[in-house]
Amino acid sequence: MKDLTSATGDFAERLRRDLPAAAFREMEPRYLEEPRGRWAGRDGLLLAPGTTEEVATIVRAAADACVPVVPYGGGTGLVGGQIAADLDAPIVLSLERMNRIRKVDATENAITVEAGVILQSVQEAAEAADRLFPLTIAAQGSARIGGVLSTNAGGVNVLRYGNARDLCLGIEAVLPDGSILRGLSPLRKNNTGYDLRHLLIGAEGTLGIITAATLKLLPRPVHTGAAMMAVRDPAAALDLLNLARDRIGEGVSAFELIGRMGLDFLAETMPEVRLPLGTPDWSVLIDLGLGVSGDPQAALEDLFAVAHEAALVTDGVVAQSEGQRRDFWTLRESIPEANRRIGSVSSHDISVPIASIPAFISEGPAAIAAIGEFRINCFGHVGDGNLHYNVFPMPGRSRADHDEDRKAIKTAVHDLVHAHHGSVSAEHGVGRLKVGDLETYLDPGKLAAMRAIKRALDPAGILNPGAVLRAN
Secondary structure: OOOOOOOOOOHHHHHHHHHHHHHHHOOOOOHHHOOOOOOEEEOOEOOOOHHHHHHHHHHHHHHHHOOHHHHHOOOOOOOOOOOOOOOOOOEEEEEOOOOOEEEEOOOOOOEEOOOOOEEOOOOOOOOHHEEEOOOOOOOOOOHHHHHHHHOOOOOHHHHHOOHHHHHHHHHHHHHHHOOOOEEEEOOOOOOOOOOHHHHOOOOOOOEEEEEEEEEEEEOOOEEEEEEEEEEEOHHHHHHHHHHHHHHHHHHEEEEEEHHHHHHHHHHHHHHOOOOOOOOEEEEEEEEEEEOOOOOHHHHHHHHHHHHHHHEEEEEEEEOHHHHHHHHHHHHHHHHHHHHHHHHEEEEOEEEEEEHHHHHHHHHHHHHHOOOOOOEEEEEEEEHHHHEEEEOOOOOOOOOHHHHHHHHHHHHHHHHHHHHHHOOOOOOOOOOOOOHOOOOHOOOOOHHHHHHHHHHHOOOOOOOOOOOOOOOO
């Protein structure tokens, strides 16, 4: 691998001859910051191409001159994948001008969009065609499709619809040599060799820059409903999930586990958020989407009755209107903001096998207590094993008081995850935050294969160096 150089001087002038003036932007602080404030990027050459061909021009020039390229989507990533603090004047490649919805095909049940399209805009375009694009995340109002796919984003509907990977039919991308992969076909069956789409999804811009994608659309549920139920413990929550799927089938769209600490944080920092069950130790939010003959309210009332008889639930509220359903989701979606206001010492986006969730949650407090006295807020998408396991200071103390504890806490949590055969990165990606964790916990064979793929596709190491794999 050659030494990387800077996007300055003659290199920048070369690009000014090859690109339109609209592709050049003045650097702004937002391109050098990330939501948690853990990293700050260095100044560089900010480029905002308007077409895939312009992206290819940039990458070809970068490959020739060994200039690093850091792709930038909506800037919502939580693991530092969009920030390169150790690169001297890289290209920061923003996809924000590539924001066109190219095609909506309700017959094909597919939508083709450019990488800079906001996720919420995709949802709205699908709704206008009487279809559903079900990927839902907290940052959907600012996250862009290129970043969503590059991190294989998850969200609350993975239980029913899958991750971003499962909702993508085709990819257009610029590879590290500047060549263009044109793979936007909506085909559901296409066994013509290696599926490069799945190689690029989740690669966080290290193997290619996604410029457009063809995404799946689905029928919109005719009837929706939701309920919040207090459960005996996390094991009862899993039993309730299985009971719900047995009785309601694939109509269960989301199943969220909420711990008491999250509700306490809401009461403390966001008292305007309604808590329909008060603050039980454990509760779940169940969301249904049914067809024309379905009755979500009746189905949820029946589920509660059977679950109460089985001593799985102790209390519950079934939404009587769409407004009340939205209130339930406002509660769930406000928990991350309440966490932010409290200020975590260490936050973890992890997953374990679903059957291991009760044991992991039971064993976690002792592992943390060995380090010190902390509060734990555990919540998440229990239907797919993804938990957000966040550790907070005790009242009267701040996260800054525990800077020296952060590494030990992360290690304790990730060691426990590994012991349960889980993943230290469930839906937020690896970025730069978890590169060392991959080296510690990832299967050596997989890690070696990833490094070989990176060397083969990007021998100069120009695409997002330092993300996912350590730059060599």
